[in-house]
Amino acid sequence: xxxNFNQHISAQFNADLETIRNKMMTMGGLVERQIAAAIDAxxxxxxxxxxxxxxxxxxxxxxxxxxxxxxxxxxxLRQPAASDLRMVIAVSRVVRDLERMGDEACKIAIHAREYxxxxxxxxxxxxxxxxxxxxxxxxTGALDAFARADVSDAVDVVRNDKLVDQQYASALxxxxxxxxxxxxxxxQAINILWILRAIERIGDHAxxxxxxxxxxxxxxxVRHSSLSEIEERTQQ
Amino acid sequence: xxxNFNQHISAQFNADLETIRNKMMTMGGLVERQIAAAIDAxxxxxxxxxxxxxxxxxxxxxxxxxxxxxxxxxxxLRQPAASDLRMVIAVSRVVRDLERMGDEACKIAIHAREYxxxxxxxxxxxxxxxxxxxxxxxxTGALDAFARADVSDAVDVVRNDKLVDQQYASALxxxxxxxxxxxxxxxQAINILWILRAIERIGDHAxxxxxxxxxxxxxxxVRHSSLSEIEERTQQ
Numbered sequence: 152x153x154x155n156f157n158q159h160i161s162a163q164f165n166a167d168l169e170t171i172r173n174k175m176m177t178m179g180g181l182v183e184r185q186i187a188a189a190i191d192a193x194x195x196x197x198x199x200x201x202x203x204x205x206x207x208x209x210x211x212x213x214x215x216x217x218x219x220x221x222x223x224x225x226x227x228l229r230q231p232a233a234s235d236l237r238m239v240i241a242v243s244r245v246v247r248d249l250e251r252m253g254d255e256a257c258k259i260a261i262h263a264r265e266y267x268x269x270x271x272x273x274x275x276x277x278x279x280x281x282x283x284x285x286x287x288x289x290x291t292g293a294l295d296a297f298a299r300a301d302v303s304d305a306v307d308v309v310r311n312d313k314l315v316d317q318q319y320a321s322a323l324x325x326x327x328x329x330x331x332x333x334x335x336x337x338x339q340a341i342n343i344l345w346i347l348r349a350i351e352r353i354g355d356h357a358x359x360x361x362x363x364x365x366x367x368x369x370x371x372x373v374r375h376s377s378l379s380e381i382e383e384r385t386q387q
Numbered sequence: 388x389x390x391n392f393n394q395h396i397s398a399q400f401n402a403d404l405e406t407i408r409n410k411m412m413t414m415g416g417l418v419e420r421q422i423a424a425a426i427d428a429x430x431x432x433x434x435x436x437x438x439x440x441x442x443x444x445x446x447x448x449x450x451x452x453x454x455x456x457x458x459x460x461x462x463x464l465r466q467p468a469a470s471d472l473r474m475v476i477a478v479s480r481v482v483r484d485l486e487r488m489g490d491e492a493c494k495i496a497i498h499a500r501e502y503x504x505x506x507x508x509x510x511x512x513x514x515x516x517x518x519x520x521x522x523x524x525x526x527t528g529a530l531d532a533f534a535r536a537d538v539s540d541a542v543d544v545v546r547n548d549k550l551v552d553q554q555y556a557s558a559l560x561x562x563x564x565x566x567x568x569x570x571x572x573x574x575q576a577i578n579i580l581w582i583l584r585a586i587e588r589i590g591d592h593a594x595x596x597x598x599x600x601x602x603x604x605x606x607x608x609v610r611h612s613s614l615s616e617i618e619e620r621t622q623q
Contacts, residue, residue, distance in 0.1 A: 212611040223476060226462045240459060247483070327573055334570045337563055341580070375448040 164229050168238055171221050175242045175249075178214040179294040182249045182256065183287060185211065186353060189259035190283030193346065194276060196267030204260035211253035218246045237370060241363040245297065248356040252290065255349040255356075262346045269339040274329055275347065278322035282350045285315050289357035296364045305364035306387040308357055309378055315354040322347050400465045404474055407457050411478045411485075414450040415530040418485045418492065419523060421447065422589060425495035426519030429582065430512060432503030440496035447489035454482045473606060477599040481533065484592040488526065491585040491592075498582045505575040510565055511583065514558035518586045521551050525593035532600045541600035542623040544593055545614055551590040558583050 185204055192200040222243040225231065231239055289308050296304035326347070330340045362373050365385055373381050381387075421440055428436040458479040461467065467475055525544050532540035562583070566576045598609050601621055609617050617623075 209611075216608055216610065223472070226459075227466055227468070227472060230463055230466060232463070236459070236463060323577075327577065330566065330573050331570045334567045337566045337573075341559075341563065344577070344580075372452055374452065375445075 164225075164231070164235075167221075167225050167229065168231075168235060171218060171225065171239065171242050174214065174218050174221065175246055176294060176298065178211065178218060178246060178249050179290070181207070181214070182211060182253050183290050183294075185253055185256040186259075186283070186290065187287050189256045189263060190279065190287070190350075192260055192263040193266055193279055193283075196263075198264065198267075201260045201264050205257055208253055208257045211250060215246045215250040219243055234367070237367050241297075241367045244363050245360050248359045252353050252356045255353050258349045259346055262342050262349075265339070265342045266346065269342070274336070274340065275322050275326055275343050278318060278325065279343075279346060279350065282315055282318050282322070282347070282354075285311065285318070286350055286353040286357060289315070289354055290360070293357045293360040293364070296361060297367070300364065300368050302365055302368050302385050303387055305361035306381060306385055308361040309381055312354045312358040313378060315351060319347055319351040400461075400467070400471075403457075403461050403465065404467075404471060407454060407461065407475065407478050410450065410454050410457065411482055412530060412534065414447065414454060414482060414485050415526070417443070417450070418447060418489050419526050419530075421489055421492040422495075422519070422526065423523050425492045425499060426515065426523070426586075428496055428499040429502055429515055429519075432499075434500065434503075437496045437500050441493055444489055444493045447486060451482045451486040455479055470603070473603050477533075477603045480599050481596050484595045488589050488592045491589050494585045495582055498578050498585075501575070501578050502582065505578070510572070510576065511558050511562055511579050514554060514561065515579075515582060515586065518551055518554050518558070518583070518590075521547065521554070522586055522589040522593060525551070525590055526596070529593045529596035529600070532597060533603070536600065536604050538601055538604050538621050539623055541597035542617060542621055544597040545617055548590045548594040549614055551587060555583055555587040 185207060188200050189204050191197070192204065222239050225239050226236075229235075289311050292304060292308045292311070295301070296308065323344070326340055326343060330337050359374070362376075362381075365371055365373050365381070369385070371384055373384060376384070421443060424436050425440050427433070428440065458475050461475050462472075465471075525547050528540060528544045528547070531537070532544065559580070562576050562579060566573050595610070598612075598617075601607055601609050601617070605621070607620055609620060612620070
């Protein structure tokens with residue numbers, strides 16, 4: 152095998168990795184817009200936006216399958232090692248989280264329909280708005296951290312997830328108080344409960360993506376680790 | 388490269404595949420017991436069982452990471468093709484679903500603690516028992532279908548998931564009625580809501596595992612397909 156052939160293989164391999172990574176970023180951007188649109192739909196009550204989010208869910212699903220297949224192809228044909236291997240593995244994990252975030256955005260859109268039609272549409276709106284903005288920021292941060300292989304920014308996203316969890320717990324308490332005071336609102340309140348829950352889950356997935364940045368850079372598997380363990384292991 | 392070496396490679400490869408598959412089955416068995424124990428804890432109120440389920444959650448997580456790593460090793464070192472490749476990919480997807488089922492079992496155990504201490508511990512107990520038994524049966528069915536590469540049994544699990552979804556919707560209506568009649572029960576009822584939700588999610592994951600059986604046998608990716616699409620594509 153002469154050197155040119157080797158270089159050709161290697162150039163093609165780098166191009167493959169780059170393509171996969173770009174597709175993941177495209178998918179990430181789409182999911183980001185889906186989440187932001189679903190949250191806006193709750194606050195503005197725009198039913199065209201709801202339909203658009205539900206319609207584009209298919210696109211998210213197709214991207215997951217396509218990128219996952221591309222990752223498998225690279226693993227099999229190119230046998231990447233070390234950091235290249237971690238890149239492929241990380242991308243295939245990230246697209247799974249993105250797909251689940253897309254699912255949650257779709258759930259939010261479906262519940263938004265009921266939310267805006269209900270007379271109780273002011274309950275928890277502040278919490279929905281602020282948690283929603285926070286998780287979109289987390290996803291953007293996680294994808295940026297991935298693009299720049301920046302562990303410090305990835306750990307920040309894990310920290311923010313803790314704040315979202317606290318906001319969620321407090322919104323839940325507000326909601327329960329509301330239900331007790333006005334039992335006729337219970338059906339609508341449960342609808343809001345699912346919205347809050349979906350937003351909180353999106354935060355968890357953004358955290359998962361950040362964990363893959365740590366894996367990508369350092370090879371350390373921090374899934375199922377606590378924030379303080381992650382801080383210690385990355386010395387942040 | 389002489390024939391003996393090739394045979395040795397191939398024997399070692401088969402042994403690797405077998406090990407991964409066996410580990411996945413072990414993990415599946417553990418998760419099955421975790422779910423069954425968590426459901427029992429709700430109905431019997433045995434706090435020792437609750438602690439045991441929470442304690443063993445770590446074991447489930449460790450198995451996921453170990454099996455996932457083993458799959459990556461095989462992909463890289465052995466470059467499997469066709470059905471061997473599908474086996475490795477399917478196993479790595481299944482263990483992710485198993486890990487999430489383990490999470491849900493753990494959530495159920497945590498909520499069981501509150502459930503058994505509450506004065507409303509009769510609400511939805513029938514639904515919890517019957518849905519719980521059904522999803523454990525679904526997981527057993529999905530793992531058996533995987534072991535025997537049986538598409539017909541896998542499609543049965545997908546069908547059963549639809550029944551669990553219906554039971555879930557009806558339990559939710561029962562719960563909302565209860566909350567409206569007795570607003571003081573709302574906190575406890577929301578606790579039950581999370582239990583029902585976790586059981587319903589376990590059903591979804593059993594369905595995902597079955598979809599991997601279809602992928603394993605036929606190479607068809609039926610993720611994000613409806614039951615009728617799956618029936619059509621597998622001609623069941």
